[in-house]
Amino acid sequence: MFFFLSIFGKSIDPEKKQLFQKAGYDLVLTPEKTLETLDYLEKNFVLDTDEKEKLDYLKIKSLFFQNNLNDALKKIANNDENISPNILILKRSILNYLSIKTPFAKKDETNNDIIFSEQIKDLTNKINQNKIKNISASLSDVLKKATTSNLILARENLLSLFKTVGSKDFQSSEYFLKEIQKLYNNDVEFQIFYAQFLIENNHLAEAKTLIDLLPKDSLEQTTNINLKYEYYDLLVLYYSKTGSYSDYKEYIDKNESILKQLDQAKFSAKNKWFNIIENNYKEEEKSLLENRKNILLYIIVVGSIIIILILIRFLQISTQIKEYRNFIRKINVLKERKTSQPQSIPEKTENLLLEKLQNFEKSEDCIDPNISLQNLAKKLETNTKYLSEAINTHKQKNFNAYINELRINYIINKLKEKPIYRSYKIKYLAEESGFSTHSAFAAVFKSVTGMSPASYIQLLKEKEE
Amino acid sequence: MKRFILITMLLFGFFGIANEPAIAGILDKAQKLMLQNPAEAFRLAKTAYDNKDLNHGQKLQSLFIMTNTSNMLQKPLEVIKYGNKALEIADDNGDAITKIKILGILGNTYQSLQLNEKTRVYLDQAEVLLSSPKISDSLYMIKGNIFYLKGMNYFYSLDSGIALSYFNKAINQYLQSKNPLAEINIKLAYLNKGFALIQQKQTKLAIENLNLASINTMESANHYPPQFVELQQAFTELGKAKILALENRPELSNNILFQILKQRKNQAPRDDIENEIYDLLSRNFLQLKDIEKHDYYESIYKKRVAESNSESAKLVNQLILQEGVDSTSEKLSINKKYGFLIGLSAAFFSIIIIFMLFKTVKKEQIRRTLRKEATKNI
Numbered sequence: 001m002f003f004f005l006s007i008f009g010k011s012i013d014p015e016k017k018q019l020f021q022k023a024g025y026d027l028v029l030t031p032e033k034t035l036e037t038l039d040y041l042e043k044n045f046v047l048d049t050d051e052k053e054k055l056d057y058l059k060i061k062s063l064f065f066q067n068n069l070n071d072a073l074k075k076i077a078n079n080d081e082n083i084s085p086n087i088l089i090l091k092r093s094i095l096n097y098l099s100i101k102t103p104f105a106k107k108d109e110t111n112n113d114i115i116f117s118e119q120i121k122d123l124t125n126k127i128n129q130n131k132i133k134n135i136s137a138s139l140s141d142v143l144k145k146a147t148t149s150n151l152i153l154a155r156e157n158l159l160s161l162f163k164t165v166g167s168k169d170f171q172s173s174e175y176f177l178k179e180i181q182k183l184y185n186n187d188v189e190f191q192i193f194y195a196q197f198l199i200e201n202n203h204l205a206e207a208k209t210l211i212d213l214l215p216k217d218s219l220e221q222t223t224n225i226n227l228k229y230e231y232y233d234l235l236v237l238y239y240s241k242t243g244s245y246s247d248y249k250e251y252i253d254k255n256e257s258i259l260k261q262l263d264q265a266k267f268s269a270k271n272k273w274f275n276i277i278e279n280n281y282k283e284e285e286k287s288l289l290e291n292r293k294n295i296l297l298y299i300i301v302v303g304s305i306i307i308i309l310i311l312i313r314f315l316q317i318s319t320q321i322k323e324y325r326n327f328i329r330k331i332n333v334l335k336e337r338k339t340s341q342p343q344s345i346p347e348k349t350e351n352l353l354l355e356k357l358q359n360f361e362k363s364e365d366c367i368d369p370n371i372s373l374q375n376l377a378k379k380l381e382t383n384t385k386y387l388s389e390a391i392n393t394h395k396q397k398n399f400n401a402y403i404n405e406l407r408i409n410y411i412i413n414k415l416k417e418k419p420i421y422r423s424y425k426i427k428y429l430a431e432e433s434g435f436s437t438h439s440a441f442a443a444v445f446k447s448v449t450g451m452s453p454a455s456y457i458q459l460l461k462e463k464e465e
Numbered sequence: 466m467k468r469f470i471l472i473t474m475l476l477f478g479f480f481g482i483a484n485e486p487a488i489a490g491i492l493d494k495a496q497k498l499m500l501q502n503p504a505e506a507f508r509l510a511k512t513a514y515d516n517k518d519l520n521h522g523q524k525l526q527s528l529f530i531m532t533n534t535s536n537m538l539q540k541p542l543e544v545i546k547y548g549n550k551a552l553e554i555a556d557d558n559g560d561a562i563t564k565i566k567i568l569g570i571l572g573n574t575y576q577s578l579q580l581n582e583k584t585r586v587y588l589d590q591a592e593v594l595l596s597s598p599k600i601s602d603s604l605y606m607i608k609g610n611i612f613y614l615k616g617m618n619y620f621y622s623l624d625s626g627i628a629l630s631y632f633n634k635a636i637n638q639y640l641q642s643k644n645p646l647a648e649i650n651i652k653l654a655y656l657n658k659g660f661a662l663i664q665q666k667q668t669k670l671a672i673e674n675l676n677l678a679s680i681n682t683m684e685s686a687n688h689y690p691p692q693f694v695e696l697q698q699a700f701t702e703l704g705k706a707k708i709l710a711l712e713n714r715p716e717l718s719n720n721i722l723f724q725i726l727k728q729r730k731n732q733a734p735r736d737d738i739e740n741e742i743y744d745l746l747s748r749n750f751l752q753l754k755d756i757e758k759h760d761y762y763e764s765i766y767k768k769r770v771a772e773s774n775s776e777s778a779k780l781v782n783q784l785i786l787q788e789g790v791d792s793t794s795e796k797l798s799i800n801k802k803y804g805f806l807i808g809l810s811a812a813f814f815s816i817i818i819i820f821m822l823f824k825t826v827k828k829e830q831i832r833r834t835l836r837k838e839a840t841k842n843i
Contacts, residue, residue: 099774099775099778099781099782100778100781101782240756240760245754248756252751252759264623268582270580271579271580271581271582271583272582274580274785275582277789278788284796285795288796289799289803292799292807293803296810299810299811299814300810302814303810303811303814303818304814307818307821310821310825313825314821314825314828317829317831318828320836321828321831321832324835324839325835327842328838451839459839459843460843
């Protein structure tokens with residue numbers, strides 16, 4: 001794993017560099033140590049994006065080597081679009097190990113590491129299916145590319161090809177295996193497969209030498225379950241050739257229990273992956289549905305608000321139109337109210353009473369809240385009958401309407417003459433003009449002018465502007 | 466895995482009378498043909514299903530027939546496709562019995578694809594429904610089938626203790642059932658109970674159950690389909706061979722295994738029985754210290770397992786692809802439905818807003834004119 005740092009070529013903090021180097025070095029034989037180192041790195045150092053990616057890559061690989069497939073799958077569950085090419089290659093290797101095929105995302109077709117990994121995978125499949133025509137040329141091509149490619153990223157695929165080529169009796173196999181082994185000269189897994197190749201081809205002495213060189217104790221204790229299985233498988237193969245039954249039986253038994261573990265983990269991982277895929281699809285559908293619902297809701301809410309606002313404005317305008325029309329009508333009625341009425345009171349008395357009424361109208365006595373027909377009759381030195389008849393005949397209204405109109409005219413004059421009145425509250429204007437309540441004032445104002453006090457004040461303001 | 470087929474083919478249903486006579490006739494015919502000619506039953510049900518005028522009951526009936534016949538024709542992807550649609554309708558209709566049957570078939574199908582967790586989800590749902598008040602106590606056959614499938618699920622998860630309790634429950638239900646087909650299912654339940662006991666190395670009890678599973682060809686073989694009898698006998702013999710191997714009698718075990726292979730020479734190969742035979746032969750030869758023969762049978766076993774795993778992986782890959790296709794089509798349908806609604810509501814609001822703006826502008830013009838007039842007279 002000395003070549004580990006070549007992956008991400010950038011210069012980094014020496015301690016971090018050392019820890020990453022250690023994590024990479026431990027990965028194959030002691031993946032649990034790799035995890036520990038990575039946890040330490042994660043907790044004690046600030047990592048940039050590249051370093052985090054590197055850390056994730058090593059973590060996933062470590063989990064994969066420890067046969068903790070479910071956790072490894074959780075980490076590669078994202079859509080291909082959201083993961084880096086390095087992790088994507090690893091994801092495909094893990095899924096390939098589980099015999100799960102995933103369709104290629106188009107953007108991956110341009111990444112060299114991905115293209116190379118797919119080329120190796122394709123060649124391995126073709127060799128397995130005996131569909132390859134010129135194996136030597138294909139292996140040479142892979143070898144040539146391997147020498148210049150990122151060996152960490154290509155490892156799983158090259159290992160799979162190495163194993164496949166080793167199991168076939170090709171003339172060109174040996175050269176390819178030796179050269180690949182040179183590239184991975186410290187990787188025990190390649191050595192195991194090479195020893196298998198030697199046994200299959202009856203080079204038992206050479207295989208024995210290689211087996212003796214393997215770190216037996218580390219392999220017996222390794223948490224890399226596949227590696228352990230391959231090691232025992234190598235020994236089973238070796239002892240089956242040498243005819244040593246007790247050794248053979250021992251490793252067959254050991255192998256069987258590991259195979260069970262591997263199969264169970266694969267079985268469970270396949271289930272896990274299916275659930276992940278199903279959940280991903282469901283999540284995508286759910287989020288699309290929510291997004292569309294939100295758009296629909298947005299249109300309905302915004303549309304409704306706009307409609308309500310327009311409707312409010314429309315009603316405001318309609319109310320004002322109604323008020324203006326009433327006002328104009330009232331004005332016209334007032335203009336037409338000039339015709340004389342038949343007399344029933346003696347003319348002299350009537351003229352005198354009308355003169356007194358005119359004086360009363362000019363005064364501000366109408367705003368007295370206690371004013372009544374009797375009070376006014378007494379004040380004008382007449383009787384209520386004459387007063388009522390004079391008001392009815394000459395003002396075309398009853399006493400109350402007459403007083404109310406005078407009061408409204410009084411306040412209108414104030415509004416016109418003293419702009420300060422326009423800023424007073426309706427309640428004050430009502431009191432000022434002799435009304436006991438502001439609602440009565442507003443109602444009478446509207447009946448007299450045809451519009452509300454507020455509209456009238458607004459109109460006055462607009463006129464002066 | 467194919468051992469499931471017999472039991473689930475008996476899960477066919479009971480439906481109400483359809484409203485439309487032509488469709489009702491097709492569906493009735495399809496239902497009657499399910500056992501004798503599943504391919505034709507599927508075709509008829511598909512014809513009915515493609516008719517747009519189906520009511521909910523007819524839709525459910527046609528989907529159920531398609532699910533059941535796809536199961537019998539060993540087309541797991543179609544079982545999942547139609548089964549899930551049927552499940553949705555059964556759920557909407559509150560048809561608990563049909564729902565249980567479909568959950569059973571779906572669970573069985575996922576089991577055949579080695580998707581154990583998914584299997585358990587479906588069977589757990591079915592088991593919960595069994596205890597609902599809508600399910601009559603007398604539905605012994607359906608209950609037995611669900612318990613049996615759950616037992617198989619635990620058996621394949623190597624949880625033989627729980628598997629045994631479910632096999633016992635299944636047997637208890639089948640014993641109370643008056644359905645003649647329960648006789649077949651009870652034999653299967655005894656057989657697999659025997660295998661679960663072998664897994665627990667309880668050889669004496671295992672042999673008792675294998676004897677109960679075995680069919681006395683002289684007396685009652687006529688009650689059972691011939692293919693079932695042949696398979697059942699092969700499996701019980703395999704069980705006995707396993708027990709002999711456990712008792713350190715590999716030669717005797719091998720004799721039985723070779724005998725089964727000889728009897729099955731002209732039969733269609735089945736992974737579930739032949740793989741186990743080759744595995745056991747390789748183990749027996751290892752016990753007999755015959756490395757060469759051990760290697761030979763082990764290589765056959767491994768090759769066969771690799772082939773069946775690859776077949777199963779192919780199906781799972783297809784299933785994943787189908788899930789992707791279904792999801793894409795679901796997304797398209799969401800886009801289509803909401804695209805239409807969004808367009809419609811946008812158009813609706815735009816028209817109303819434009820109309821109201823037009824009216825308001827007109828009113829505003831009137832208001833301004835009137836205001837001018839009013840200000841003149843104020």
